[in-house]
Amino acid sequence: MVRILFSFLLVILLFAQSACSQKIAGNTSVEPIRGTWITNVGSEILSSKDSIKAGIDLCKKNGLNHIFVVVWNQGATVYPSDVTQRYVGVSQNKRYIGRDPLKEIIEAAHAQNIKVHAWFEFGFSYAYKDSNSIWLQKYPTWAGRNNKGALLQKNGFFWWSSIRPDVQQMLQELVQELVTNYEIDGVQGDDRMPAMPGEGGYDEYTVALYKKEHNGQLPPQQPFDAEWIQWKADKLSIFGKHLYQSVKKIKPTCIVSWAPSIYPWSKEQYLQDWPTWLKEGYADYIFPQMYRYNIKAYEQLLVDLDKQVPAHLKSKVYPGILTSLGAGYQSNRALTDQMINLNRKYGYQGEVFFYFETLHRLSGGIYSLL
Secondary structure (H helix, E strand, C coil), rough: HHHHHHHHHHHHHHHHCCCCCCCCCCCCCCCCEEEEEEECCCEEEECCHHHHHHHHHHHHCCCCCCCEEEEEECCCEECHHHHHHHHHCCCCCHHHHCHHHHHHHHHHHHCCCCEEEEECCCCCCEECCCCCCCCHHHCCEEEEEEECCEECCCCEEEEECHHHHHHHHHHHHHHHHHHHHHCEEEEECCCCCCCCCCCCCCCHHHHHEEEEEEECCCCCCCCHHHHHHHHHHHHHHHHHHHHHHHHHHHHHCCCCEEECCCCHHHHHHCCCCHHHHHHCCCEECCCECCCCCHHHHHHHHHHHHHHCCCHHHHHHHHCEEEEEEEECCEEEHHHHHHHHHHHHHHCCCCEECHHHHHHHHCCCCCCEEE
């Protein structure tokens, strides 16, 4: 009788545990991500502790719960970095010497229950419209090359050879330094990490690696040859996987996300095969840059996105919405609302806005009128 009672109780316990697990696994109460990117170009939010506080208050007023703040651009960090000091003798963007804007914004955001992601805006790009960068002077062999042997540049950005192990190691060290030293909630690469223009791959190291893996054959002179593009993209996917694993080893709860260009343009132009990152499990979230200026074009991207993302991974994807480009472009409230409503129609419960300065111009708070 005791054995029967024990067995009965055991069955009840196992059933309860199973039901509990199913409830947790199917939990839909997790708050959707509603965020904005914060950069230091065309924005003064990082210029002082007071402006940071005012900026975070504005994010809270607009119903945002995540911010993606720049930590690396134009070859320098926003925060004091031992890594860049060791590599090039420069520890921080000179605008912030004597302060740590990253620490200040983390403290202000966490006080408002807003999560902070460290955004590596420039990724594998070491300079913008500067062919005399200190990084190029110090590490000339790191420079990416096109099929004519010239420095690899695209849209004004100068790029490293993103496949070189020493370049990858430096960026790994930057990310690890930040995850170790700061109470951040996440790290993020965008359309420049992991990435490299499709025109690249003709530097000495990458050519030698390709030859080694192809029985001595040189890479195609056509940079956009489909097999050559895929080979380069696969190498960068490996970097993304290793970076993801290294962050989780230091801080398992730290979110690792990517904000690539739209697919397949992302792979063709910047070697970002991000559906693979998502399917193979080294992306906690993907924020595709679905930057369009009219609602019809935006909806088409949502239709395409549904074909690219498996249904069981849809909760890991949040569209990036273009709302401003400094003085050059400013979305209006009606268009922004239409895009948000379309996101909901297609099953996306949040989004991230590019960029923070939008909040000063869209009256009433982004979510308050929806």
